Amino acid sequence: MSDETEDQQALADEWAAAMGEQGDAEAAVDPDELLAATGVTSDSVELDELQDEGTPVTDPKLDVILDIPVTLSMEVGQTDIPISNLLQLNQGSVIELDRVAGEPLDVMVNGTLIAHGEVVVVNDRYGIRLTDVISPQERIKRLK
Numbered sequence: 001m002s003d004e005t006e007d008q009q010a011l012a013d014e015w016a017a018a019m020g021e022q023g024d025a026e027a028a029v030d031p032d033e034l035l036a037a038t039g040v041t042s043d044s045v046e047l048d049e050l051q052d053e054g055t056p057v058t059d060p061k062l063d064v065i066l067d068i069p070v071t072l073s074m075e076v077g078q079t080d081i082p083i084s085n086l087l088q089l090n091q092g093s094v095i096e097l098d099r100v101a102g103e104p105l106d107v108m109v110n111g112t113l114i115a116h117g118e119v120v121v122v123n124d125r126y127g128i129r130l131t132d133v134i135s136p137q138e139r140i141k142r143l144k
Contacts, residue, residue: 074128075106
């Protein structure tokens with residue numbers, strides 16, 4: 001196993017352990033207070049058990065693409081502003097976004113919406129809990 005793979009596995013193990021501890025003990029810092037500054041709230045949700053409905057990862061046709069890196073990003077919101085306003089921004093400026101506080105964030109892969117989620121804090125790091133995954137059929141409809 002390469003050093004990079006071992007580092008990724010160690011990080012994944014750390015997140016898994018932290019998520020397990022999250023239910024056992026209360027955090028010293030209330031995540032809702034921590035996120036209040038961003039206008040995002042983290043609500044508890046009941047998630048359905050994941051079921052494997054797709055092509056198995058051991059499918060030889062998928063082996064070719066499994067190592068291709070993709071960019072995963074979370075979008076809090078967006079806005080359109082004129083360049084004149086953009087040039088006036090400085091430290092402490094506030095930009096109003098098109099989202100209401102508490103609304104789910106968009107989870108994007110290479111710019112394509114794949115899910116919605118909420119912010120969580122695990123071991124002083126931000127993460128996202130997926131609350132709604134867009135079906136492959138719905139993703140295809142959005143491309144048209």
